[in-house]
Amino acid sequence: MKTSALLSMALLLLLVSVVPTTSSDQTPITIKVTNAVTNSPNKTYSTQVAFRGILIGALRRLQESSPCFTFTYSEHPDYGPFLESVNGLAGNFSERTYWELLVKKTNNHTIRPDVGIGCYIPNANEQIILKYNKY
Ligand SMILES: *[C@@H]1O[C@H](CO)[C@@H](O)[C@H](O)[C@H]1NC(C)=O
Numbered sequence: 001m002k003t004s005a006l007l008s009m010a011l012l013l014l015l016v017s018v019v020p021t022t023s024s025d026q027t028p029i030t031i032k033v034t035n036a037v038t039n040s041p042n043k044t045y046s047t048q049v050a051f052r053g054i055l056i057g058a059l060r061r062l063q064e065s066s067p068c069f070t071f072t073y074s075e076h077p078d079y080g081p082f083l084e085s086v087n088g089l090a091g092n093f094s095e096r097t098y099w100e101l102l103v104k105k106t107n108n109h110t111i112r113p114d115v116g117i118g119c120y121i122p123n124a125n126e127q128i129i130l131k132y133n134k135y
């Protein structure tokens, strides 16, 4: 009885130390929503992602905390989750519009990550740019 209690205590401590939960483990980033098709006003939001956490986690957290940000995605069998709509505006195959993922690094260079929202791991103070664009 005593041994099993100690064991579960040890297990709990292990879990607590492995899963970072405090806010100091959060990586601050901003999300910019921009539209190259209609040139409607840009919107910028601040959010956090867990240390070494993936971008989709930050998008979900932002959606929960901010009523003015929404997004949907669909699950591609090979490429994983990709953005379908942001703030109610969806990419449209027949209109050749889509949501492009760009990242403005802290050195001000903008890159196009070669992975999607389910794999990209943001670094502190990066600006994630969700750009409605045409191909
Ligand atoms: C939005 O930001 C982009 C740069 O990311 C800029 O080129 C564009 O002019 C801005 N659009 C508006 C409407 O301010």
Ligand SMILES: *[C@@H]1O[C@H](CO)[C@@H](O)[C@H](O)[C@H]1NC(C)=O
Binding pocket: 090, 092, 093, 094, 095
């Ligand atoms: C895509 O655009 C076409 C042409 O404008 C429109 O008829 C269709 O309803 C749109 N589809 C979606 C899912 O918005």
Ligand SMILES: *[C@@H]1O[C@H](CO)[C@@H](O)[C@H](O)[C@H]1NC(C)=O
Binding pocket: 106, 107, 108
């Ligand atoms: C990035 O751009 C901002 C605003 O234009 C500027 O204040 C900052 O010094 C730049 N950072 C770097 C590393 O060039």
